[in-house]
Amino acid sequence: MADLLILMGLIALGYFAGSATERRHYRSISKREEAFLHLPAVTFRSHGSLADASESRLVTGCAVISVDYFKRILAGLRALVGGRVKAYESLLDRARREAVLRMKEADPTADIIVNTRIETSSISKGGSNRQSVSTIEALAYGTAIHVKKKGT
Amino acid sequence: MKYTPRPITENVNVSKTSPLREFFTLLLGILAFLVGVYVLLGLTVDLVAPRISPRLEDRLAGLFTSFYAAEDPASPQRARLQALLDDLSAAAGQDERQYQVHVVPDPLVNAVALPGGHIVLFSGLLDQVASENELAMILGHELGHFGNRDHLKGLGRGLVLVFLSAAALGVDSKASRMLQSLLVTTEMRFSRKQELLADAWGLELLVRKYGHAGGASDFFRRVHEQEGGKRFSYLFATHPYPEKRVRSIEMFISEREIPVGETVPFSRQSP
Numbered sequence: 001m002a003d004l005l006i007l008m009g010l011i012a013l014g015y016f017a018g019s020a021t022e023r024r025h026y027r028s029i030s031k032r033e034e035a036f037l038h039l040p041a042v043t044f045r046s047h048g049s050l051a052d053a054s055e056s057r058l059v060t061g062c063a064v065i066s067v068d069y070f071k072r073i074l075a076g077l078r079a080l081v082g083g084r085v086k087a088y089e090s091l092l093d094r095a096r097r098e099a100v101l102r103m104k105e106a107d108p109t110a111d112i113i114v115n116t117r118i119e120t121s122s123i124s125k126g127g128s129n130r131q132s133v134s135t136i137e138a139l140a141y142g143t144a145i146h147v148k149k150k151g152t
Numbered sequence: 153m154k155y156t157p158r159p160i161t162e163n164v165n166v167s168k169t170s171p172l173r174e175f176f177t178l179l180l181g182i183l184a185f186l187v188g189v190y191v192l193l194g195l196t197v198d199l200v201a202p203r204i205s206p207r208l209e210d211r212l213a214g215l216f217t218s219f220y221a222a223e224d225p226a227s228p229q230r231a232r233l234q235a236l237l238d239d240l241s242a243a244a245g246q247d248e249r250q251y252q253v254h255v256v257p258d259p260l261v262n263a264v265a266l267p268g269g270h271i272v273l274f275s276g277l278l279d280q281v282a283s284e285n286e287l288a289m290i291l292g293h294e295l296g297h298f299g300n301r302d303h304l305k306g307l308g309r310g311l312v313l314v315f316l317s318a319a320a321l322g323v324d325s326k327a328s329r330m331l332q333s334l335l336v337t338t339e340m341r342f343s344r345k346q347e348l349l350a351d352a353w354g355l356e357l358l359v360r361k362y363g364h365a366g367g368a369s370d371f372f373r374r375v376h377e378q379e380g381g382k383r384f385s386y387l388f389a390t391h392p393y394p395e396k397r398v399r400s401i402e403m404f405i406s407e408r409e410i411p412v413g414e415t416v417p418f419s420r421q422s423p
Contacts, residue, residue, distance in 0.1 A: 015172070030159070037157035074171060077178040086167040086174060093165045112155075 014069030021068075022090060029097050036104045041113040041142060055146040059113060061102025064123065065095045066135045092120065095138035107144040116142035201304040206249060209304065210268045223254045229278070230255050236284065237271065237291050243360040244295060251295070261375065263290055265297040267304060280374060283415035285367025289354050296353025302346045348400055355404060364413035369401040 050056070067075075071087040078085050096118050103113065123135040223230075233253045241251050251269045260274040271294045281287050297303050355368050376394035405412065 019171075034159055037159060040155050040157070070171070070175070074175050074178070077175070077182060080182055081178065084167065086169060087171055090166045093163065097160075 010069045011073055012070075014071065014073070018068030018070055022094070025094055025098070029094065029101065032101050032105075033097070036101065036108075039104050039108070039110060039113065041100055041104060041116045041140075043116050044114050046114060050145070052148050053145050054148040057107065057144050058141065059103050059106040059110070059144045060139065060141040061099045061104070061106060062137060062139045063095045063098035063102060064135055064137045065091050065098070066133055067091060072134065091136060092138070095120065095136055096140070099138040099140035103140040103142060109146070110144035111147045113142040113144050116140060198305055202301045223256050223272075227255060233273065233287070233291070236288060237295075239361055240288060240292055240295060240357045244292075244299070244357050249298075251298070253291070263294055265294045265303045269298065271295075281371060281418055282374075283367045283370065284418040285358065285362060285415040286371040287418055288361055289358050289368050290371065292354030292357035293347075293350045294354075295357060296350030297346070299353055300346065300349055302350065305346075348397070351397060351401055352404060355401060359410055362413065362416075363411075365405045365410040366413040367415040368405065369398040370415070372397045372401070 067088070071091070074087040075085050078087070099118060100116070103116070104110075107113075118138060118140045120136055120138045123137055124133055230253065233255065237251055237253050241249075249269045251271060254270060254272045255278065256272055256274050258274040259276040261276045261280055262274050263277055264272045266272060271291065273290075277290070281290075355365060358368055359365055372394040376398065404410075
């Protein structure tokens with residue numbers, strides 16, 4: 001009985017703390033995305049002929065997001081019957097957007113970031129310990145280009 | 153090409169369904185499925201249990217040794233209880249099985265019939281017992297469970313549940329270990345009907361040994377008086393109301409016109 005109560009307590013903690021964290025994170029993401037609208041991150045391999053570039057450099061941004069207990073149990077139940085693991089969708093979405101934001105923050109004065117790529121990896125993958133925390137990492141990288149200012 | 157900055161307003165990558173709703177739908181669905189399978193297999197087990205051979209049963213007995221691991225085999229009480237049990241099982245003549253009694257120090261007022269012919273008495277029960285006749289009634293009751301194969305029926309359902317949880321969640325998962333610990337407390341009980349039948353069996357043995365039914369209902373009456381008006385706690389219990397048991401035992405005695413004689417005293421301290 002005590003075990004069951006602890007389990008229910010952990011699930012409740014996971015749900016309330018997890019959704020509060022998620023809401024806060026999304027607020028921060030949309031605010032910062034708004035602020036960085038002037039800096040496009042695109043997947044083109046180059047920006048024009050690059051002849052007008054004064055500077056180009058590699059920028060990376062990386063975010064690690066952990067699952068909460070509620071989502072973990074929910075995904076475990078989902079794993080029994082199959083289907084879309086909706087519980088994890090928002091985790092990945094947050095990780096990708098946070099990573100892109102951090103990449104932009106790495107060079108806020110750039111004019112454009114080209115050849116943007118996003119990669120994800122699961123940090124707990126392959127662990128023999130079943131109790132290890134499922135955590136995902138998103139890494140965004142690209143080439144930040146500074147365009148020559150007219151008259152220089 | 154012109155770049156037009158636009159904020160993300162619509163997010164197609166995240167489903168907009170309620171996770172709580174998904175959680176409860178999945179949980180209830182899976183539980184309903186497991187309960188369905190459990191009930192179905194449980195019904196089959198009730199058919200199978202009476203056909204399990206004593207040899208197979210003795211092999212299953214190994215699963216339950218933890219129940220009486222805490223007992224003190226050298227206690228003088230145990231020898232006396234064992235002698236009483238041997239008398240009763242000889243009086244019953246139901247099979248050649250060697251029944252063994254175990255006394256476990258625990259305040260629980262209860263006794264358990266385990267596979268392999270093991271009867272576990274908790275010392276809390278011995279504290280409440282006043283006469284040897286009452287004890288014979290209790291031991292006879294447990295022998296009745298063996299006679300009716302109730303102990304295997306309980307165990308069989310339990311095995312089905314352990315099997316199911318192990319298949320669904322893995323043998324070593326926290327949840328399936330939790331289920332197994334729950335089993336020990338819930339599954340080794342029997343239905344009210346089984347208890348009343350075992351009472352009748354115990355009474356029969358009591359009369360065969362002592363020639364009268366003295367002390368048959370004393371124990372249950374005492375338990376009832378001590379519990380007072382705590383009726384509610386019996387709502388979910390599988391044992392019948394002690395009051396109801398007393399009544400059914402006394403009805404049995406008066407119907408069959410069994411004489412009621414003097415009881416032989418028993419106390420924990422006497423050897």
